[in-house]
Amino acid sequence: MADFLRTTKTEVKVAQLSTDGSIGERAAVLKNYLETDLKGQMVNVVAHSLGGLDARYCISVLKSMQFSSVTTIGTPHTGTPLADWAVAQIDGKGFWYWLFRLVGYDMGTRRFLPDITTYGMKVFNDKVPDSYDVRYFSYVNKAKFGDGNMSLLLWFPMHWLQGQNHYLAANGDDGMVPFDSQAWGKRIGEGELDHLAQMNHHEMRIMDLKREALSMYVSIYDNLLKEGL
Numbered sequence: 001m002a003d004f005l006r007t008t009k010t011e012v013k014v015a016q017l018s019t020d021g022s023i024g025e026r027a028a029v030l031k032n033y034l035e036t037d038l039k040g041q042m043v044n045v046v047a048h049s050l051g052g053l054d055a056r057y058c059i060s061v062l063k064s065m066q067f068s069s070v071t072t073i074g075t076p077h078t079g080t081p082l083a084d085w086a087v088a089q090i091d092g093k094g095f096w097y098w099l100f101r102l103v104g105y106d107m108g109t110r111r112f113l114p115d116i117t118t119y120g121m122k123v124f125n126d127k128v129p130d131s132y133d134v135r136y137f138s139y140v141n142k143a144k145f146g147d148g149n150m151s152l153l154l155w156f157p158m159h160w161l162q163g164q165n166h167y168l169a170a171n172g173d174d175g176m177v178p179f180d181s182q183a184w185g186k187r188i189g190e191g192e193l194d195h196l197a198q199m200n201h202h203e204m205r206i207m208d209l210k211r212e213a214l215s216m217y218v219s220i221y222d223n224l225l226k227e228g229l
Contacts, residue, residue: 001200001217008221013037017054022111023124026050027057034058034066044069044229046220048199049177050112052077052138052184053124060128069135069229071188071220074174074198077138078181079121081166082157086113118168121181136185137223139216142172143194148206150175150194174198188223191216 005012015033017026034043043066045055052075058064076083089097090108100107107113114120130136143150150158154175161169161178168178176195193216196202197209 001213004214005217005221010221013043017051020110020112023050023053023057023115024061025111026054027062030054031058031062031064034064038066042066042068044071044224046071046073046217047075048073049075049195050116051075053116053128056128056130056136056184057124059131059134065133067131067134069137069224069227070185071137071139071223072182072184073139073216073220074141074177074182074195075138075184076116076121076177076181077125077184078168079116079118080177080181081118081161081164081168082176083113083116083120084118085160086110087117118166130185135227135229137188137220138182138184138186139189139191139220140179140182140187141174141191141193141195141198141216142179143174143192143197144172147192149192149197149209150205151196151202152204153196154194189216189219 002012002014015030017029045067047055047070052070052072055067055070059067086107088094097107115124145158158173158175161173168181172179174193174195191212193209193212197213200213202209
């Protein structure tokens with residue numbers, strides 16, 4: 001995606017954040033990256049999933065002054081019931097906790113999970129108000145196996161979300177994050193990309209969504225141009 005966006009002759013940088021840190025830890029790395037690699041520059045951040053929360057925390061709590069805008073994609077702004085389930089498994093050392101460890105995924109090391117529970121995000125949103133100096137946008141998505149646009153890699157979380165009848169997931173999900181949790185600020189678009197296709201990952205899916213994924217990023221870029229950012 002970065003290479004695709006660079007074809008517009010726009011400078012595009014990619015921040016590398018840890019995959020297991022808490023939001024606060026990841027936001028600190030993001031702030032340091034901006035202050036070193038993009039020192040003195042204002043930036044428009046496009047962030048997927050947890051990255052959107054890192055950016056919001058970086059602005060509001062760590063007081064970064066380099067953000068012109070944040071556009072989030074598939075970000076659990078009001079949490080995801082999947083995190084509620086994962087934290088319960090960690091705390092109770094349940095069957096799925098041990099099964100996931102057996103295949104190499106230790107939920108207990110993912111320090112961000114308590115942050116993105118439905119309760120954790122209520123606390124987060126009280127602690128992390130929007131800045132009046134930053135523009136906030138979001139692009140929301142939902143997908144279904146029956147429509148061919150959900151990867152088989154998301155079979156378990158999607159079925160779990162749908163089976164819980166949680167109020168957040170009443171209007172669908174992207175396989176990991178409920179549709180109704182993804183909106184923040186000005187909603188600039190709605191698509192049918194699952195959580196992986198939003199990052200341009202298209203494995204084990206009936207439909208080829210590469211064009212749709214690129215179109216979403218074009219829409220985000222066009223919105224920034226229209227907003228004068």
